[in-house]
Amino acid sequence: MKFNGSIWKFGDHVDTDLIIPARFLNISDKDKLARNCFGDLRPDFPKNVQQGDIIVAGSNFGCGSSREHAPVAIKTVGINVIIAKSFARIFYRNAFNIGLPLLESEEAVDAFSEGDMASVDLNSGDLFQGGKRFIAKPIPGFMMEIVRAGGLVDYVRQKGFV
Amino acid sequence: MSMTITEKILALHAGRDSVKPGELVKVNVDLALANDITAPLAFRVFDELGADRVFDPDKIALIPDHFVPNKDIPSAQQARIMMKFAHRHRIKHYFEFGKSGIEHVILPEKGLVVPGDLVIGADSHTCTYGALGAFSTGMGSTDLGVIMVTGKTWLKVPATIKLVYEGRLQKWVGGKDLILFTLGRLGVEGAVYKTLEFSGDVIKDLSMDQRLTMANMAIEGGAKNGIFEPDEIARTYIEQRSGRKGHYLTSDPEAHYDNVIKISVDEIEPQVAIPHSPDNVHPISVIGPVGLDQVFIGSCTNGRLEDLRVAARILRGRTVSQGMRLIVIPGSSDIYKKAVQEGIIEALLDAGAVIGPPCCGPCLGGHMGVLAEGEKGLSTSNRNFVGRMGHPKSEVYLSNPAVAAASAVLGRIGSPEEL
Numbered sequence: 001m002k003f004n005g006s007i008w009k010f011g012d013h014v015d016t017d018l019i020i021p022a023r024f025l026n027i028s029d030k031d032k033l034a035r036n037c038f039g040d041l042r043p044d045f046p047k048n049v050q051q052g053d054i055i056v057a058g059s060n061f062g063c064g065s066s067r068e069h070a071p072v073a074i075k076t077v078g079i080n081v082i083i084a085k086s087f088a089r090i091f092y093r094n095a096f097n098i099g100l101p102l103l104e105s106e107e108a109v110d111a112f113s114e115g116d117m118a119s120v121d122l123n124s125g126d127l128f129q130g131g132k133r134f135i136a137k138p139i140p141g142f143m144m145e146i147v148r149a150g151g152l153v154d155y156v157r158q159k160g161f162v
Numbered sequence: 163m164s165m166t167i168t169e170k171i172l173a174l175h176a177g178r179d180s181v182k183p184g185e186l187v188k189v190n191v192d193l194a195l196a197n198d199i200t201a202p203l204a205f206r207v208f209d210e211l212g213a214d215r216v217f218d219p220d221k222i223a224l225i226p227d228h229f230v231p232n233k234d235i236p237s238a239q240q241a242r243i244m245m246k247f248a249h250r251h252r253i254k255h256y257f258e259f260g261k262s263g264i265e266h267v268i269l270p271e272k273g274l275v276v277p278g279d280l281v282i283g284a285d286s287h288t289c290t291y292g293a294l295g296a297f298s299t300g301m302g303s304t305d306l307g308v309i310m311v312t313g314k315t316w317l318k319v320p321a322t323i324k325l326v327y328e329g330r331l332q333k334w335v336g337g338k339d340l341i342l343f344t345l346g347r348l349g350v351e352g353a354v355y356k357t358l359e360f361s362g363d364v365i366k367d368l369s370m371d372q373r374l375t376m377a378n379m380a381i382e383g384g385a386k387n388g389i390f391e392p393d394e395i396a397r398t399y400i401e402q403r404s405g406r407k408g409h410y411l412t413s414d415p416e417a418h419y420d421n422v423i424k425i426s427v428d429e430i431e432p433q434v435a436i437p438h439s440p441d442n443v444h445p446i447s448v449i450g451p452v453g454l455d456q457v458f459i460g461s462c463t464n465g466r467l468e469d470l471r472v473a474a475r476i477l478r479g480r481t482v483s484q485g486m487r488l489i490v491i492p493g494s495s496d497i498y499k500k501a502v503q504e505g506i507i508e509a510l511l512d513a514g515a516v517i518g519p520p521c522c523g524p525c526l527g528g529h530m531g532v533l534a535e536g537e538k539g540l541s542t543s544n545r546n547f548v549g550r551m552g553h554p555k556s557e558v559y560l561s562n563p564a565v566a567a568a569s570a571v572l573g574r575i576g577s578p579e580e581l
Contacts, residue, residue, distance in 0.1 A: 013350055013439065015547045022526040022550075025199040026229055026236035028206070040554040060351040063384065064547060065526070066286040068203055068302035088384060089355055090286055094302035142186060142316075152304050153210050161188075161312045 001101070001122040003080045005052040007129075008045065009114040012058035016091065019062070019070040033069050034076035043127075051078035054120065056112045058084065062091025071095040081120050083127060083136065086107050096143045099151035103127070103136035122147070164416035166322045167391055168357040171297040171411060175280045183321035183420075192279040192296075194309045195223040195255075197265055198230055198237070200284035200302075201244045207307025216251050217313030223274060224248045225265040228522045233529040239271035244331045263494025263520035266290040270374060271494055271565035275505035276400050278409025282309055287462050287544065289380045293373035294400065295392030300381060315450065320357045320386040321420040322413075323348075334578050337372030338464055338542065340364070341379045342433035344425065346443030354384035356420060357555035359413065360426035364427050365390065370399040371468040378463045379544050382440040432577060435560035438548045446565060456487040456539040457570040458551075459563050460518070461525045464542035466495030466520040467500055469563040474506040475577050476567035477513040483573030489531040491518035513570075527551045533558070540575060542566050 005108050017040045020033060027033065038045040039075060055074065061084040062070060071094050074082070082095070085106045101122055108127045111134065119128040122144075125136040139147070149155035163180040165173065173181045173317045175189035176287050196204050201224055208216075217223055220324050224244055229237035248256035255274060262268065266287050275281055277295035281288060284306040291298035301315070309315050323342060344358075358374070368376075380388025390396070391412045400408060431445040459465075470492060482488045490510050492498035498520055501507050507517055524531030525543040533539050533552030538559070541551065546558035559575060568578040 015545075017526075017545070017547045017550050022528050025526075025528075026234060026240060028202050028240075040549050055203065060354070060384065063350055063544060064286070065282060066200070066300045066302055068200070068284075068304060072203075086354070088351070089386060090300055090302060090381075093305065097302060097304040152308060153207055156211060156308055156312075159310065161314060 003052065003054065003120045004117065005080065006050065006056040007054050007056050007112050007114060007116045007118055008049065009112065010055065010057040012062045014057055015064035016062060016067050016070040017064055018074045020067065025067060025069055030072055030076040032075040037073035037077050039073055046077060049077045049079070053079055054118055055079050055082045056109055057082065058109060059086045061087050063088035066090045068094045068098065071098055071100050075100045081122070083108055096146050097152040099147060101139065101147045103139070105134050105136040108134035108136065164226060164414035164418065166357065166359060166413040166417045166419070167295070167411050167476055168297055168322055168359070168387060168389055169319060171278055171280060171460060172317065172319055174278065174409065181319045183319050185319045186316055187319060188314055188316050189280055191221065191282050191309050191313055191315055193221055193223060193274060193281045194306060195225065195269065195288065196303070196306050197228050197266060197282040198226040198241045198244050199228045202240050202307065203303030204284055204307040204310060205243065205247050208310050210306070211311050213311040214312050219252045220254045221313065222253050222310060223269060224253055225257050226262060227264045228526065229528050230521055231519055249577055253522045261495055264462045264465055264522055266378060267465055267493030267497070271403070271496060273400065273403030274403050276406045276408030277396060277509050278411055282315055282536040283305040284307065286381045289385065289388050290374055290378040290462060292380065292387050292389035293370060293377040295390060295396055297387055297389065320355055322357040322359050322471050323353055324359045324361060324419045324422045326422065326424045327364035327427055328424060329364065329426045331364060332431060334432050334564045336562055337368060337375035339430060339433045340427065340442045342377040342435055342560065343430050345379065345383050345441045346433070347445055348383045350382060350439060350441045351376045351384045353380070358383065358385045358388040360388065360390050367391065369468060370395060371466045374466065375463055379385030379440065384546060392480070432562055432565045434565065434575060435546055437546055437557040437559065440545055440560060449575050452538060452559065452575040454486065454540050454569055454574055455537040456489065456531060456533060457566050458524045458531055458539060458543065459566050460493065460523060461543035462493065463544045464563050465491060467497050469542065470497065470501050470506050471569040473563045474509040476581065477571065480513055480581070481572045482514040482570045486570050486573055487531065488522060488570040489518055490515045490517040491523050491530065492520055494520050494578065524551055539571050540566055
């Protein structure tokens with residue numbers, strides 16, 4: 001699975017209230033959630049993000065609430081992968097469950113800037129930008145299976161609950 | 163093999179003699195819960211899996227608490243969806259309007275969690291039930307939907323950080339201050355993927371309400387779960403509320419811990435988390451005069467009877483400062499009623515408080531007390547990220563209920579000692 005896209009860069013401890021504020025949790029319509037993704041922090045984001053863009057962030061991305069609306073909003077706006085220094089654990093699990101893969105690499109995050117074009121190879125963990133190559137921590141086998149299936153629901157449908 | 167209490171509970175539910183940190187295990191779930199904002203997505207997953215019944219209607223709890231009494235039309239639709247699912251599938255623990263409360267207040271109160279249980283909730287503060295000696299953690303709606311069908315989930319066994327609290331608590335210092343102090347030390351990612359095991363002589367004397375407050379905020383350090391070994395205090399609490407026996411497990415003396423942190427409480431003052439992170443913690447004596455527009459006493463962290471009692475003790479015979487909005491929300495119908503009977507509600511009303519219906523309310527900026535641009539609020543809840551309680555340009559401070567009550571009178575952040 002390979003992705004190319006333009007980078008949107010965020011800092012450390014981006015919490016789920018920033019990703020989707022609580023006032024939008026009365027809806028489960030994905031498109032409405034997407035329209036309000038990062039709406040308070042970066043109003044330009046929902047307007048300008050393109051299908052295939054990549055989020056690059058610091059440590060502890062997705063901390064705070066367990067709201068699945070957060071990775072759903074990010075995936076629906078068109079983000080195919082998030083690269084961060086580290087992820088909060090409920091967000092990590094939720095993202096894979098809905099088929100949004102996550103990669104961890106401190107060096108890549110330090111090297112990448114907003115607006116750069118980057119390529120990601122999910123199987124190898126290779127991250128390319130401007131001629132430089134970084135290797136992300138390998139995605140655990142079980143999480144890869146979930147992502148390959150398209151998310152937890154598809155995984156369970158295909159394999160039963162293993 | 164020597165194990166921590168968390169490892170023992172996971173081994174028990176995985177049908178294994180022992181487990182080690184880092185292993186992936188498949189476990190049976192004793193109780194699965196969701197609320198009005200997380201349940202609709204879980205129901206969608208339930209339908210996508212083609213299920214026609216839940217794995218066990220007695221092992222699911224559905225609690226309307228976040229945006230009820232219905233905040234607006236979309237929230238009303240969500241609450242209705244949950245009510246219909248609960249009725250259709252004969253969910254035993256669905257809390258009807260008027261008999262409900264905040265999920266993490268009402269479930270312990272009703273004896274639905276006993277020591278040794280494995281609890282999964284579609285809410286990050288599900289870690290609260292670790293106070294009862296259960297393994298309890300938050301997940302998302304998709305995981306919850308799968309659990310509702312299968313009754314099982316997978317988990318990576320966490321390593322444990324042991325926290326040992328020693329010494330003597332100062333006046334006005336309780337569970338909220340201990341956990342805030344600890345978060346200040348660990349940081350918001352200091353316990354990621356790990357268990358926080360709360361222990362020490364100080365812990366042995368803490369009431370269940372105080373323990374629930376501490377376990378509630380384990381997630382703010384990134385922890386997978388927080389846990390207390392169940393003791394006589396736990397046993398008394400449980401036996402008054404549940405007919406189930408439970409497993410009173412303890413950590414083996416030779417159990418391995420990633421870290422053992424000793425915290426001396428003698429010098430710990432009431433703590434305040436300042437904007438915009440729950441780990442931005444400082445002792446009350448160094449907080450300057452921060453003027454406040456609103457004080458909120460309530461939430462799954464500090465909405466219990468002991469919290470209301472201490473607030474009433476400080477507010478009785480006093481009034482809130484000019485322009486102050488004091489909002490007090492009892493965590494459940496039972497707590498509300500007891501507070502009325504004890505004269506707490508009257509004292510709060512006389513002081514100028516507005517009393518809200520049992521719900522999460524202002525904690526997450528939903529309703530019942532949202533902050534406007536430029537406003538500052540002090541809250542007994544658990545998070546103060548940017549925009550948490552309203553406008554992105556508002557600020558939230560976190561404290562214990564005694565400091566909150568005193569601050570409502572002073573009109574600024576301050577200690578009960580100043581009154």
